[in-house]
Amino acid sequence: MTAGRHYKASGFHTIFFGRHYRQVWTTPVTVPVLNLQTTIAGGLRAGKLGGGFQSTSMTLLGNNGREYALRTLDKDPYKTLPPFLRKTFVLNLVRDATSAINPYGAFVVPPLAQAAGVLHTTPRLLYIRPDETGLGENAPRFQGKVALLEEKFDGKNNLTPAFGDAQDLQDSEDVLRARYQEPSFQFDQLAFARARLLDIWLGDWDRHEGQWQWAVYKEKGRTLYRPVPKDRDQVFYRFDDGLVPWLVSRPFIVGKLRTFKPHYENIPGLVKNARFIDERALNEVTDQQFQHLASELQTRLSDDVIQAALRHLPPPVYALEGERTAAFLRARRAALPAAARTYYRKLAHQVTIAGTDQPERFVVQRLTDSTTLVSLYALSDKAPLLYRRTFRTAETKLITLHGLGGEDVFEITGDVSRSIRVDIFGGPNPDTVKDTSHVRRGGKKTYYYDTRRGNTLEASATTRDKTHKGVQMHAYDREGD
Structure with a gap:
């Protein structure tokens, strides 16, 4: 199958709107087929439809007592646009920009996060048959599409041994509410700083508070929240390789749409979407601590780790992007301490203590x-x-x-x-x-x-x-x- 053959475009189109990852989206790859009885041990059954603005998503209920998120790799930006633009050419332009995403990038992240010491989900790549009816009344939304299946780390029933002695899993809204009720509830700020440096290294610009779950630990009379990043759709983003996206991505227009390159491109723009949660969960971390974490990540994220992680790409996609992505990651790893210092200085410019x-x-x-x-x-x-x-x-x-x-x-x-x-x-x-x-x-x-x-x-x-x-x-x- 192909992830998105509709992203194929002429040379004239790519000059103006970018090559992006069009070749990846249109390259045939072999993908396992979703089988609700065997894909997850014990089987799966359909839950409620998700409320995402771009991906079509659904909660699947495991007979093992756990929950999973199924979401399509391709995006539909219809709901993200104002109503008066939804039936205009703008919708097609925004939909075309989805090709800036590497549809298989999320599958590279788990081994990198594991090596970095960051809690993580482990998504699976799946194809949903055109005749799949086990997803209930919403099955037509998924039929014939390629999708990502990953654990939903929300609630005690979704804890695994990887979380050690964690007491619960909560979303950001609940964690923030508890944090400001009484002093014993605190973020593990060093753990969050480590996770955010991993985001920056991967070029993942969309890390707002809704992109995090939190593992809850009891330590020395305190409740500590440690981050669990999810929804890794935007890693290795490639956007500014056409005249229109180059203009749109200027810092004075939409500065957050940063392209993954060997060098770090505009750190303030790259972290802009996470400003709200960064201000609340990183106000203790010092420059020295950021430098220590950056040096530690340089050691943990070795060449062998990078190469093994990229082998999680489908082989035809690795042939297209593997070596280039590895070279970019090595170059960004070498510059990570400098990126960490730039990030720290942005955070330190104005600090809120609540x-x-x-x-x-x-x-x-x-x-x-x-x-x-x-x-x-x-x-x-x-x-x-x-x-x-x-x-x-x-x-x-x-x-x-x-x-x-x-x-x-x-x-x-x-x-x-x-x-x-x-x-x-x-x-x-x-x-x-x-x-x-x-x-x-x-x-x-x-x-x-x-x-x-x-x-x-x-x-x-x-x-x-x-x-x-x-x-x-x-x-x-x-x-x-």
Whole structure:
């Protein structure tokens, strides 16, 4: 079969709209056939249809008690467009851009993730017969198509030995909700940083919060969330090889559509889709830690690992793309520390530190002209330390503190010539701000946003009082709503 023979195009068309992976989509490959009785031990039965915007997807229920996601490799962008564009030539142009995806790229990722120490799904490539009726009333949506089948890592029933002593598997929405309820719920930030460096190495630009599940662990009185990336459709993306996509992918137009090349192309654009989850799950990780992780990944992702992973491509596809992809991965591996530093600096430019709905104490110490120390303590349970990081004035321009719920205390101290601006958002409950710091140059460096009534502010010459009658400044997007 072929994954998408309709992506075949003339030379004239490719000049304007790109060669992309058209040859891969139109190359015949041998694919196992979905058999609902034998593909998964114990058998499968149809579940509910998925709600994805591009892939046609369905949950399959395993008689082993686990759940699986079946989704077509080809995309249909109809739902992603505004209604007034859905019946115009724009739909065909956007659909044609799907050829920028390597349809078999996701099958290369599991051995690379395994070597990197990142939890992962293990997708299978399958063909669905034109006469397959076991998928129920939605069978016509899948008949005659090539699809990907992978584990759904959601809920306790889907835990496997690979997760060790994990207690549960949750989606990002539930994890973010719990994270801001009370202090014992925390992201494993180093594990997430490792996973994000793997994303960058693979050129996977679509890593928003909906692309993650989280394994739940209990450690030393805390609940830790470790990332499980899913939906690896965009690895090895190839987009800017035609006049129109080259223009569209300029940083000032759609900067996130980065092409997988031997060098890293615009790291800020590559990570743009993950900005929301990155800001919330990477605010502790230092430059030194990113460099250590990058060096470690260089060792783990050896030439042999890369070559073995690429052999998961169908043989005709490996013949087309294997050696080139391997060369690109080796070149990107060599440059990974530099990419990690660029990524760190983007994250460090503006950092948000949020508390929880319990009372907490934020301590900001302007230590020197070049350093500011931020610490966060819970005001219960003998005030355990929840967060600590030293920021550098050369890297960070703004630190934003969110107290959220609870009666929080904010303390700012230090006498320096210059420092980082700190914005404080107290939250809906009564809060106390004590700013005794003195910054001699650069104007006001502590901004306090809250309601005027019910809060206590002890200001210095460095403080700007931004309190007023409204409550809109309390808004903090906790879950991506």
